[in-house]
Amino acid sequence: MKMAKKCSVFMLCAAVSLSLAACGPKESSSAKSSSKGSELVVWEDKEKSIGIKDAVAAFEKEHDVKVKVVEKPYAKQIEDLRMDGPAGTGPDVLTMPGDQIGTAVTEGLLKELHVKKGVQSLYTDASIQSQMVDQKLYGLPKAVETTVLFYNKDLISEKELPKTLEEWYDYSKKTADGSKFGFLALFDQIYYAESVMSGYGGYIFGKDKDGSYNPSDIGINNEGAVKGAALIQKFYKDGLFPAGIIGEQGINVLESLFTEGKAAAIISGPWNVEAFSKAGINYGITKLPKLENGENMSSFIGVKSYNVSAFSKNAELAQELAVFLANEKNSKTRYEETKEVPAVKSLANDPAIKKSEAARAVTEQSRFSEPTPNIPEMNEIWTPADSALQTVATGKADPKQALDQAAETAKGQIKAKHSGK
Numbered sequence: 001m002k003m004a005k006k007c008s009v010f011m012l013c014a015a016v017s018l019s020l021a022a023c024g025p026k027e028s029s030s031a032k033s034s035s036k037g038s039e040l041v042v043w044e045d046k047e048k049s050i051g052i053k054d055a056v057a058a059f060e061k062e063h064d065v066k067v068k069v070v071e072k073p074y075a076k077q078i079e080d081l082r083m084d085g086p087a088g089t090g091p092d093v094l095t096m097p098g099d100q101i102g103t104a105v106t107e108g109l110l111k112e113l114h115v116k117k118g119v120q121s122l123y124t125d126a127s128i129q130s131q132m133v134d135q136k137l138y139g140l141p142k143a144v145e146t147t148v149l150f151y152n153k154d155l156i157s158e159k160e161l162p163k164t165l166e167e168w169y170d171y172s173k174k175t176a177d178g179s180k181f182g183f184l185a186l187f188d189q190i191y192y193a194e195s196v197m198s199g200y201g202g203y204i205f206g207k208d209k210d211g212s213y214n215p216s217d218i219g220i221n222n223e224g225a226v227k228g229a230a231l232i233q234k235f236y237k238d239g240l241f242p243a244g245i246i247g248e249q250g251i252n253v254l255e256s257l258f259t260e261g262k263a264a265a266i267i268s269g270p271w272n273v274e275a276f277s278k279a280g281i282n283y284g285i286t287k288l289p290k291l292e293n294g295e296n297m298s299s300f301i302g303v304k305s306y307n308v309s310a311f312s313k314n315a316e317l318a319q320e321l322a323v324f325l326a327n328e329k330n331s332k333t334r335y336e337e338t339k340e341v342p343a344v345k346s347l348a349n350d351p352a353i354k355k356s357e358a359a360r361a362v363t364e365q366s367r368f369s370e371p372t373p374n375i376p377e378m379n380e381i382w383t384p385a386d387s388a389l390q391t392v393a394t395g396k397a398d399p400k401q402a403l404d405q406a407a408e409t410a411k412g413q414i415k416a417k418h419s420g421k
Contacts (some may be wrong), residue, residue, distance in 0.1 A: 038314050039066040040321055043094040045074040045304065051334035055325055067321065074304060078104050085109060085311035092318035095142065098130030098303035099372035105133045106376050111308040111315050113137045115323055122328060127343035130303040130371040135210065139305035140326040141343030142334065146369050147192065147299040148361040149289065150258065150272070151265040153282045164290045165196065165231070165297060172240040175264065181242065184254050185267040187232040188246045188393040190385035192267055195288060195297040197228035204373050204381055215377035215414055220385055221403035229392050229399035236393045246393050270341065270358050285357045287365040296368040303343065303371060380413035
């Protein structure tokens with residue numbers, strides 16, 4: 001889940017559409033002739049291989065190769081690659097979260113991809129940006145996700161939904177009684193709190209002129225971030241959030257309150273669509289609300305991608321497979337089977353996706369969102385930022401004091417662990 005404000009979803013122009021013909025397995029006849037009898041191993045996400053079943057069969061037939069698909073939790077595949085890659089038992093193609101790309105590249109685990117600009121232009125700017133390190137491409141996006149607002153239609157109608165977070169505060173103040181609540185969010189975690197803090201001008205890392213992240217420019221404690229944290233603190237201080245949603249078990253409490261009909265609305269993600277449906281909740285999904293300054297709440301865009309292992313003995317063919325799996329046609333098929341929103345720009349206007357409330361909400365929220373920073377230094381932000389926000393939530397520190405400490409801790413860890421950069 002850990003899961004660009006200017007990111008928007010546009011129709012592909014005719015020239016780009018024509019480039020789709022080059023996205024399939026016919027791209028390289030030399031690769032085809034030299035790959036006969038080869039075997040590729042693909043690590044796919046758990047319970048998601050159904051989404052690429054037909055594409056894999058087509059690729060096998062076209063290239064006269066065998067493709068073995070193994071399901072593994074996508075967030076942990078890099079951990080396994082560290083061991084299995086050097087041992088020769090790893091994959092040729094794997095899937096992973098975009099925010100792990102920088103660390104994986106630094107460790108030499110991924111192969112740089114060399115694909116045509118026409119292929120890269122298929123995807124939303126934010127999703128392809130998540131695959132770039134030092135202006136080099138290391139993967140192709142297969143799915144995107146953002147946090148969105150789930151609301152219980154039996155407790156609040158779409159017409160009654162507050163438009164701003166401040167209005168949700170007022171609504172919650174009228175409805176929260178200690179056992180039932182209005183709006184809930186895991187604001188003691190930077191993954192969710194960033195939605196508020198960045199809306200007021202906070203940020204994780206600044207960017208250099210070339211668009212790359214500057215790890216020496218940390219904005220989690222600037223004036224805007226502090227203002228956002230102060231607003232967050234009000235929800236806890238005034239008893240609008242239960243104490244149980246602070247800390248590691250917070251997500252379980254939040255989700256239980258929603259599925260039990262005790263919370264009118266929560267911030268969550270498309271990963272809960274199936275669970276909430278099975279729970280029988282009559283829910284709706286929409287983008288996150290605005291803030292009083294007119295800015296929409298932001299969110300991190302989580303990107304799942306197909307990447308080629310640096311240990312692959314068939315790297316050229318593996319790249320061709322990654323391109324094929326992530327092309328427009330196969331991305332649509334994958335969505336139809338898995339309901340994970342594809343990163344291909346043109347598919348935002350596909351009828352199969354437009355009729356999905358969850359897909360529409362993710363697509364709309366993506367306009368106000370940005371990729372989770374994919375540089376290794378991001379690993380030094382999560383823990384101090386979460387710790388600071390928990391002291392804010394529990395009233396043990398004021399926002400500025402807590403965030404200043406978090407920034408100093410993060411800077412110290414970055415200097416100690418990444419000083420070679």
